[in-house]
Amino acid sequence: MSSSVAQLLPVLAAAEGGLNWHGFFFLLFALLACCLAVAVVLADNVVRMAFYLVLSLGATAGLFFLAGAEFVGAMQLMIYVGGTLVLLIFGVMLTAQEPFVSIKTPVRDKVLAGLVGGALLAVLIQAALSGPAWSGSAAEGGGGVALAAGQPSATPLGMALVGIRVDGDVASGEKSPEDGQVRSGYLLPFEIVSVHLLVVLVGAAYLARSKRRKSSGGQGADLSTGGMR
Amino acid sequence: MNLLSDPVGVSHYLIVGAILFTTGIVCMVVKRNALGVLMGIELVLNGANVNFVAFGSPVLRGEQASILGLDGQLMALFVILLAAAEAAVALAITLNFYNNHATVDVDRADDLKG
Numbered sequence: 001m002s003s004s005v006a007q008l009l010p011v012l013a014a015a016e017g018g019l020n021w022h023g024f025f026f027l028l029f030a031l032l033a034c035c036l037a038v039a040v041v042l043a044d045n046v047v048r049m050a051f052y053l054v055l056s057l058g059a060t061a062g063l064f065f066l067a068g069a070e071f072v073g074a075m076q077l078m079i080y081v082g083g084t085l086v087l088l089i090f091g092v093m094l095t096a097q098e099p100f101v102s103i104k105t106p107v108r109d110k111v112l113a114g115l116v117g118g119a120l121l122a123v124l125i126q127a128a129l130s131g132p133a134w135s136g137s138a139a140e141g142g143g144g145v146a147l148a149a150g151q152p153s154a155t156p157l158g159m160a161l162v163g164i165r166v167d168g169d170v171a172s173g174e175k176s177p178e179d180g181q182v183r184s185g186y187l188l189p190f191e192i193v194s195v196h197l198l199v200v201l202v203g204a205a206y207l208a209r210s211k212r213r214k215s216s217g218g219q220g221a222d223l224s225t226g227g228m229r
Numbered sequence: 230m231n232l233l234s235d236p237v238g239v240s241h242y243l244i245v246g247a248i249l250f251t252t253g254i255v256c257m258v259v260k261r262n263a264l265g266v267l268m269g270i271e272l273v274l275n276g277a278n279v280n281f282v283a284f285g286s287p288v289l290r291g292e293q294a295s296i297l298g299l300d301g302q303l304m305a306l307f308v309i310l311l312a313a314a315e316a317a318v319a320l321a322i323t324l325n326f327y328n329n330h331a332t333v334d335v336d337r338a339d340d341l342k343g
Contacts, residue, residue, distance in 0.1 A: 020236070022237060023236065037248065040269075040272065053268050064282050064305075067288065068286050072306060079313050087320055088267065090320075095323065095324070103260075103262050105260065109259060117258075124247035124251065127243075153287075196311075201317060207322060210328075
C-alpha cells in the first residue's frame with residue numbers, strides 16, 4: 001500500500017522504497033495550513049474564522065517541528081495558539097453582537113481581491129522556485145533525516161538571547177569565532193523586545209479600559225439639561 | 230526542478246509561506262470585520278515566519294549549511310513576540326472603537342474623512 005502511495009506522489013518515496021514519513025507529514029501539515037488559511041478568507045462567520053485560524057497556526061507549528069526548529073514550534077503553539085488566539089477569541093466574544101457576527105463583503109470586492117491575490121501568489125511562487133541558492137533539498141537518506149540531523153535548538157537559542165553565540169558553523173560557514181570575527185548575540189534586541197512588550201501591555205490595558213460610566217454620565221447630563229430646557 | 234519528485238526542501242516551505250502570505254493579504258483587504266482584518270495580519274506574519282524558519286533550518290538543505298543559521302529561528306521568535314504585542318494593542322483599539330461606535334465594521338470608521 002505504501003509503495004502505491006509513493007508512486008502516486010513521488011515526494012513520498014524514500015530511498016529504501018518505503019514511505020517517506022518526513023514528506024508525508026510535510027504534505028499533511030502544509031495542506032492543512034494552506035486549506036485552513038483559505039477557509040479563513042472564505043468564511044463569513046467571525047467565530048468560524050477564529051477557529052480555522054487556530055487550526056492553521058497549529059499546522060504551521062507542525063511544519064516548524066519538521067524543519068528542525070522545535071523550540072520555535074513550541075513557542076508558536078504556546079504564544080500564538082495559546083495566547084494570541086485566546087485574546088482574539090475574547091475579542092470576538094466581546095463584540096459578537098448579532099449583526100456583526102457575519103458582515104458580508106460585496107462580491108465585486110471579493111473578485112477584485114481574488115485577482116490581485118492570485119497575481120501576488122504567482123509572483124511569489126515564481127520567486128520561490130527560481131532561486132538557485134535554496135534549491136538544494138534534504139535528505140538522500142529518506143525518512144528520519146529531520147530527527148537525526150538536528151540537535152536540540154533550545155540551548156543555542158537561549159545562549160544567543162543572553163548574548164553568547166555557541167553555534168559555530170552558521171550562515172557563511174567558514175567564519176568561526178576563532179578568526180577574530182565576533183558574532184554578536186541577541187542581548188540588546190531581547191531587552192528591547194521585553195521592554196516593548198511591557199509598554200505594549202500597559203498601553204493596551206489603558207486603551208481598553210472601560211469608560212462606560214463616564215460616557216453614560218455625560219449622556220445623562222445632556223438628557224437632563226435637554227429636559228430642563 | 231520538480232516539486233513533486235524532489236525531497237522536501239526550502240522551496241516547498243517557501244511555497245507554503247507564499248500561500249499563507251497571500252491569503253493573509255486577501256483576508257486583510259476583503260474582511261469588513263475589524264477582527265477579520267486582524268486575523269489577516271496574523272496570517273501574513275505567520276507566512277513570513279515559515280520563510281524565516283525554512284531559511285534557518287538545519288535539515289532542509291541536506292549536506293549544505295543553512296542559509297540563515299540560528300538567526301532565522303531567532304527572527305521567528307521575535308516575530309511571534311511582536312505579533313502577540315500587536316494583537317494586544319489592536320484588540321484594545323477594536324474594543325475602544327466598539328465602545329464608541331457600537332460596531333466593528335471598519336467601513337464605519339470614517340470619522341477622520343475630510
